[in-house]
Amino acid sequence: MYNLLVGFPDGTAFGGRVVEHTDEAIRAYVAPGGRVEPSRLVNLPTLVMPELGDGEPQIARVGRIENLVLSGSDYRFRFVPNPAVPEIAITQIEAAAQHLGITDWEFVRTHWAVKDVDLYRVLNETVTGATPAPRAFRLPIEAPREADLVAVMMPFDARFDPVYEALDAAAADAGLRCHRADNIWVHDHIMDDLISLIWRARAVISDFTNKNANVFYETGIAHTLGRDVIQITQSVEDVPFDLRSIRSVPYLANGEGFLRLREQVADRLRDLVARSRVL
Structure with missing residues (x-):
């Protein structure tokens, strides 16, 4: 749209x-x-x-x-x-x-x-007769979109494993499947796996907690490629100023917070799935 x-x-x-x-x-x-x-x-x-x-x-x-x-x-x-x-x-x-x-x-x-x-x-x-051609990486234009794939962008840190588990469960609740780049090893360079994941995904979830520069960069790529992005964070202050006009899902890093995160993200994913069915 x-x-x-x-x-x-x-x-x-x-x-x-x-x-x-x-x-x-x-x-x-x-x-x-x-x-x-x-x-x-x-x-x-x-x-x-x-x-x-x-x-x-x-x-x-x-x-x-x-x-x-x-x-x-x-x-x-x-x-x-x-x-x-x-x-x-x-x-x-x-x-x-x-x-x-x-x-x-x-x-x-x-x-x-x-x-x-x-x-x-x-x-x-x-x-324009042209296809975007980034210089820092190659777009895998030969790869098809996967309607049930959700890509997760978050810091590669064991402290975020419970967050990913909540997001994985949220995706399953919505009838989708979840991946993050460190779960994939197809290319020699991790950046190639990241770009491939974003390219193929139906939606992208970005965790801005701790202002991780890699997550910001990957989110920019997802926006450029027109993917639906769900922003989550443990602190609204970690959301870049330019992205604060887009609704984010705040969460607490505890059992109750992860459960609430799962519910809210699942609801948003269901909404995206429902929208794609009527278009």
């Missing part, structure tokens, strides 16, 4: 125009009971552009939404462009409209839609 924002150049979206031109099944997910759930929009890739021919530069940009809040009857937000994606002429978006799920009327209507489309895949295949 991706957010499509047409108009709204000042970071304010009219409440009555949010989730317009959105399929009913997706609308039920992002706005349960008719009320938008911001956490289900800020994690999505986002395409923003002005109305066609409205006098604004006719370019589209790709990025993500931060700080989405309801202010009166409108929604305030901040759009953060993806520096790896150049600006795109709206004429190119028009040419790819069918693949992007955009109707002709939407180009001249200020609104916020949510589309059941893999934005980056369509742009790579029909607009």
Whole structure:
């Protein structure tokens, strides 16, 4: 899925125009009971552009939404462009409209839609003609996504074994299976196993406890690849500032805390599974 924002150049979206031109099944997910759930929009890739021919530069940009809040009857937000994606002429978006799920009327209507489309895949295949090519590692593009796989990013420390056990149980409760990179030895270099795990995963769980730099790096890769990321932490202060707008699951490092963590993560995973079934 991706957010499509047409108009709204000042970071304010009219409440009555949010989730317009959105399929009913997706609308039920992002706005349960008719009320938008911001956490289900800020994690999505986002395409923003002005109305066609409205006098604004006719370019589209790709990025993500931060700080989405309801202010009166409108929604305030901040759009953060993806520096790896150049600006795109709206004429190119028009040419790819069918693949992007955009109707002709939407180009001249200020609104916020949510589309059941893999934005980056369509742009790579029909607009930019390029596939992201990191220099520090290789993306295993030949490997298929595994719909039941949950990847866990956490410090390689025995103190986190009870945390992983709770997450493994949560995945099983949701009908999924859980792996972390130190449980895998396919490649000689552990980084290759990490990237492969993130690439193949349906979702990623990142434990930000103790501000582990490796976990931050791996989470950034997961976000870039468009994976659903569940953030957990023993302290909210360990969550990077840029990611605090995304809901995290706090937990205590004791028996009761691990049980609660299992319940909350299992609920979130079930939600992701249910969403994928209606899309």
